[in-house]
Amino acid sequence: MAVTIKDIAQIAGVSHSTVSRSLNGSNLVAECTKSRIIEIAHDLGFEFNANARSLSTRRTGTIGIIYPESFEDFDVNLYYSSLHNLIRKSLEREELDLIVAFPKNKFHRYSSNIKRLVKSNKVDGLIVVNPSLDEEDINALNLMKELGIPFVFLHHFPTGSLQNENVVCTDHFRGGYLATEHLLKKGHRNIACISTAEKWEEFVNRTSGYKKALADYQVPFKDEFLLYGDRSFKSSYQAIMNCKDRLHRITALFAETDLMALGAMEGLKKLGIRIPQDIAVVGYDDIELATYFTPFLTTVHQPRERIAILTCEMLINLIKNNNCQKEQLIIEPTVVVRESCGGNI
Template sequence: MAITTKDIAKMANVSQSTVSRCLNDSPMISEKTKKKVLKIAEEHGFQFNANARSLSAKKTNTIGVILPKSLFISGEVHFRSWQNELIESLERMEFDVIVSFFENRFTKQNNIKRLIAAKKIDGLIILEPSLNDETIAILEKTDIPYIFCKYLPPFYKTREVDFVCVDQYKGGYIAADHLIKNGHKKIMCISANHIGGEFGLRTEGFKAALHDYSLPYHDKMLFYGDATFDSGYRVIKDNVDVLRDFTSIFAQNDLMALGAIKALRELDIYVPQDIAVVGFDDIELSTLYKPYLTTVQQPTKEIAALTCKRLIDKLNSSETMKQKLEISPTLVIRESCGISY
């Protein structure tokens, strides 16, 4: 009787899906386990035709990465690092990558719908924070595994769904906590009204830190930009008369923080001597101009690696359980806050 993968799994004391991954040389399995499984397969004359399996399964060995439709409007600098880290992780696993915006910029065609219908991909990584009902219905019906990255999916509270993202609430908290511990009780907060909820979560974390230190919060502490450098600049220039009420600024992304610093410099208000500034994201520009920016660093590399690993795990098994992972950010302390606690 011919030996099966089930038999090999029993002899190797591993799962049948692990045997399958070993036979397919999956990067998710350790070399030690692969050698053990392959040795058993060879000793018992197991015949495995990888090419035939690939053809029968109609695999493309290609992963789709969906960028937000708002990205080509706002041109958010930090998305380049997210995209690069995801592509690097997938290429290391020997997958090809198709990168698309959520919508075709000219025809407005839904690229998630197009890629699934055309059967061009084996899986999807989605960085779009706002999905319409049609797209959600398509995802729920497809057999193609998908996972959300960076943003909480819009329906995560009502549906079981895989995601790996940053704990934005905690990021807002640790930014405010750092300023308060350095003696700042009057903090200007510059947020943005962007779809996806990350700025709202950062604001809630900011408020929670104030509450924990018994410091008052009021709406006059909160200002809005649009996540661009120019909007951070404009918030400062348009509110010169209230700057004296604050000793520090928490700008909820680095571009707005850097724009604010430029405006302050033009007003002869010096950072950090006169006012401290904290940003969010830790983009490359944070260390290109003096003073270097203290900022909340999103663990992009870790999240990209976890996202890709999770998706490939889903491709290589029939597991249906969903994983919801929120990764903690960290504070990178630089010159814009002066002496740290």
């Protein structure tokens, strides 16, 4: 009779997942425990193959997460790194391992890592945090659907043929609206916005929310008040310098990332413009750096912890019951009031 992970777990006095992790070489298991489990498995003649999955549960105990290629860029990593830590904690509570990957393998003709993870049977499910998927990635996700391997989109709403798939993300339109409305309620009518030249959906939605708030408060939108950066500190600093001849007509600024807000604030200070007395500033994301600069930055808080927990719960539920109905959870952000817009309303 074939030896199973259940047999090894019973002899070692540990859980099935601990055996699976040990045989996979996970760093989450103490070396002494791992060595003992491997020795028991060897003595019993058990040959573990990750490609065959666990013989007792048909699962690997591992979740994959796909980040965008821009993950390592400083301006992007500030948000994603804190989100990743929360995802990791949520999965570790369920004794699940995490494989981090990016869309393409740069050393093998830019082949799809999603496709590789699926075909090698390395994951029980996938979290996709990538705003742009090519045809090969989409085909790989469709293959996952055929094989009954669930996936959930996180932070970015899926488009095209995948637009009805499972997703958990922030309502970025609402976030842009709330940031602008906060300034409008403070009495501002000449409100500039720094967005990105890249037409990523989250920034398009934030800009749309900005415009809608202006319209609802019967404030005309002005093209000259819409500035562009590239998400970085330096780009928004330069955007301020490039429009310094218009700044006397602006009383408030909404920057669509915190890093761009901080860069803009630095530019305003360089020009002798006081914050918030001359120009109030609101950012977006609520990264830790928002309280490292003075005045402390008022910002739109993305509920990262709630998003991470909901995403992991959704995926785990899909793994346990693959017949679950599709869910699309759009989470409303909130405004965190600090010093850069003049304090509380």
